[in-house]
Amino acid sequence: MTTILGIPIQALFGQLLLGLINGAFYAMLSLGLALIFGLLNIVNFSHGALYMMGAFVAWLLLNEMGLDYWTALIVAPIVVALFGMVLERTMLCRLYKLDNLYGLLLTFGLALIIEGVFRQLYGISGMPYAVPSALAGGWNLGFMYLPIYRGWVVLASVVLCLGSWLLIEKTKLGAYLRAGTENATLVQAFGINVPLMITLTYGFGVGLAAIAGVLAAPIYSVNPLMGSNLIIVVFAVVVIGGMGSIMGAIVTGYLLGLVEGLTKVFYPEAASTVIFVLMGIVLLIKPAGLFGKGN
Amino acid sequence: MTIKLRGAAAGLAFLGSIGAAQAQISDGVVKVGVLTDLSGIYSQIAGEGSVAAARLAIDDCLKAECTGMKIELLSADHQNKADIASSKAREWLDVQKVDALVDNVNASVQLAIHTLVKEVNSVALTPGGTSRLTNENCAPENAVQWMWDTYSQVAGVAEALTTPGSTWYFLTADYAFGHQLEKDATAIIQAKGGKIQGALRHPFNNADFSSFLLQAQASGANVIALANAGADSTNSIKQAKEFGFGDKQKMVAFLLMLPDIHALGLDVAKNTILTEGFYWDVDDGTRAFSKRFEAIYKKGKPSQIHAGVYSSVRHYLKAVAFGKTDNPKAVIRKMHELPISDDVVRNPRLRPDGRMVHDTYLLRVKTPAESKGPYDYYQVLEVIPGDKAFKPLKDSLCADLKK
Structure with missing residues (x-):
């Protein structure tokens, strides 16, 4: 059997595929972050908490109202997006003219409060959420056993990420959004409701986080800390990709999933740090990030 | 010896002359500090439940051997960081005059606390954790390890x-x-x-x-x-x-x-x-304890850490009451002398290395x-x-x- 550095090549394929699955989550979350930063200039630290909320709303829908996974996949993001838009209208909108450090601090505080509330209500051990029966089981790919559900996660993530990218870069609505961030006053003068557009953008970014949360629920235990464990990595992804770059966030998300997957094979101890080492290197060589324009 | 002591203490309690016993207790109050993870990944197996278990142990003792004693309960979140745990523990020991550090969930915290209580002469009651606590890092004169270990x-x-x-x-x-x-x-x-x-x-x-x-x-x-x-x-x-x-x-x-x-x-x-080391549904005793615990905690049955906090604090307070002192080494010696008996542990015995062995x-x-x-x-x-x-x-x- 062919081996690379003592690892059978087939096993390596398996690990790369797993890395891609983790990358799918990084991509979905960092896309939302990049979107919010790009258009609102807010470093949204509550993104992880809202991702966790997505998973919890799915759990509540199932256990309190008997609504299944597929319904949750639609309803949970809407609920969380509405919650996010309320936050934006009542609090975040006051910070646009200030240094973005204020936004960072406010959203960080919000994240702690949201997590604290869920921790108080549901404890820390987490709640079980079963894989939907239509996606249970797995395929034997020869080099590894792939659970169908994980395949679905990658597919859903690719569709969502590409869809969002097309929406922002290729449609008229996206053009308004981009123009609004460049010069809000001018765009408003053309009769476009910029504040509404910004609120909807925040809702959309947050909704993406919630969808990622629902997708994650059957894989990880649904617990109040699931977001804070992930958010720092996702921020590193955004920094490496280039703050505010939509395509950068998506591509870097998948790439770093792969890098992390390889690290788990060759030196598992470093799996949680490799992304930050890369971030350090990228910041040294290309401070604006891989896809950032820099100014 | 034990029977004599127990008789004497019971007599004291009934006569209401605990004042004499308190003379040996520094600042007239026994302070139990639960140092635990209130917010992180161990907060469900320890956390608030450990605080509730310590509360229950204090209440139980006040109704028995500790009648008339003044016992205070403190709690703090160490956030699973050994440095935070150490500085909080130092503050408790130096400023607040805490007598026993309880729970200390998380191995790195436990190792730090064991070193500390040995250095400043205090007491650590640890319901479980790394077996180094009674081996390489043992502190038999200042600490006990109760329910389980690695x-x-x-x-x-x-x-x-x-x-x-x-x-x-x-x-x-x-x-x-x-x-x-x-x-x-x-x-x-x-x-x-x-x-x-x-x-x-x-x-x-x-x-x-x-x-x-x-x-x-x-x-x-x-x-x-x-x-x-x-x-x-x-x-x-x-x-x-x-x-x-x-x-x-x-x-x-x-x-x-x-x-x-x-x-x-x-x-x-x-x-x-x-x-x-503990399961709530083993016998009538464990079921009765779990029911009383649930009434305070309200978030489910006790984990073995919760049960260990209860049992160790209960035995510690008993030793303080019978020994009529909160001097760290004297209390630990008394804990070794007294038989352990409560609703939680079965066939318990405290070994010289500070390890409590039981079924x-x-x-x-x-x-x-x-x-x-x-x-x-x-x-x-x-x-x-x-x-x-x-x-x-x-x-x-x-x-x-x-x-």
């Missing part, structure tokens, strides 16, 4: 499942506690003729285990052992099921506790083999069909007597014992 957690499982020629693969959490579990298990498995196929160190508080699980699967070992705890264990088990781990490879968990099983759900956790249980997680309701999760496969459950005293690495 050795007792692996002993039951490893003894029961190791056959000559069986092969094991470890998924080990990469910090002091995980390494200790792996080390303790390796010694037992090799002694029984088993073989260690390999081990993999994963970062603490990891979310995705699929990559590690596939490596374990590829090793071809008969038994995949989880030398981790909390969310790391539950995520491993959940994802192992997802990746179709079959009957060929048995999965064992060294540190799963009742709240973890509750979080996993029986459908995922069923048939996992594990050891605990532990080899358990199998029930299937959803076998369970009659919430928290009816375990079938007791075997009661492991204290001497077999814990590392023998003759093998102890405690340097202070050999002085």
Whole structure:
């Protein structure tokens, strides 16, 4: 059997595929972050908490109202997006003219409060959420056993990420959004409701986080800390990709999933740090990030 | 001697002349400080439940031996950081005059606290944790370790499942506690003729285990052992099921506790083999204790850490009441003299190295069909007597014992 550095090549394929699955989550979350930063200039630290909320709303829908996974996949993001838009209208909108450090601090505080509330209500051990029966089981790919559900996660993530990218870069609505961030006053003068557009953008970014949360629920235990464990990595992804770059966030998300997957094979101890080492290197060589324009 | 003392103390209590006893208690009040994880991954197996258990122990003692004594309960969140734990503990000991540091969940915190109480002469009551606390890092004059340790957690499982020629693969959490579990298990498995196929160190508080699980699967070992705890264990088990781990490879968990099983759900956790030092549904005593605990805690049945906090604090306070002093070394000596008896532990005995040995249980997680309701999760496969459950005293690495 062919081996690379003592690892059978087939096993390596398996690990790369797993890395891609983790990358799918990084991509979905960092896309939302990049979107919010790009258009609102807010470093949204509550993104992880809202991702966790997505998973919890799915759990509540199932256990309190008997609504299944597929319904949750639609309803949970809407609920969380509405919650996010309320936050934006009542609090975040006051910070646009200030240094973005204020936004960072406010959203960080919000994240702690949201997590604290869920921790108080549901404890820390987490709640079980079963894989939907239509996606249970797995395929034997020869080099590894792939659970169908994980395949679905990658597919859903690719569709969502590409869809969002097309929406922002290729449609008229996206053009308004981009123009609004460049010069809000001018765009408003053309009769476009910029504040509404910004609120909807925040809702959309947050909704993406919630969808990622629902997708994650059957894989990880649904617990109040699931977001804070992930958010720092996702921020590193955004920094490496280039703050505010939509395509950068998506591509870097998948790439770093792969890098992390390889690290788990060759030196598992470093799996949680490799992304930050890369971030350090990228910041040294290309401070604006891989896809950032820099100014 | 004991009977005489008990008689004397009871007499004192009834005569209401506790004032004399309090003369020996510094600043007239016994302060118990629960230093625990109130917000992180151990907050469900310890956390608020540990505070509730200490409260219950204090209330129980005030109704018995401690009548008339003034006992205060403090609690703090150490956030799983040894430096925060140390500075909080120092503040408690120096400024607030706390008499005993309780719980100290998390191995790195425990090691820091053990060093500290030895250095400044105070008391640590630790319900479980790394077996180093009664070996390399022992402090027999200042500390006790109560319910379980990394050795007792692996002993039951490893003894029961190791056959000559069986092969094991470890998924080990990469910090002091995980390494200790792996080390303790390796010694037992090799002694029984088993073989260690390999081990993999994963970062603490990891979310995705699929990559590690596939490596374990590829090793071809008969038994995949989880030398981790909390969310790391539950995520491993959940994802192992997802990746179709079959009957060929048995999965064992060294540190799963009742709240973890509750979080996993029986459908995922069923048939996992594990050891605990306490289970609420063992006999009338444990059921009665659990009911009283639930009335205070309100978030479920006690974990073995909660039970250990209760039992150790209860015995500590009894020793203070009977010894009529809160002098650290004198209380610990008194704890060694007095027989331990409560609703929580069975056949308990406090050894010179500070290890409390008692019966532990080899358990199998029930299937959803076998369970009659919430928290009816375990079938007791075997009661492991204290001497077999814990590392023998003759093998102890405690340097202070050999002085």
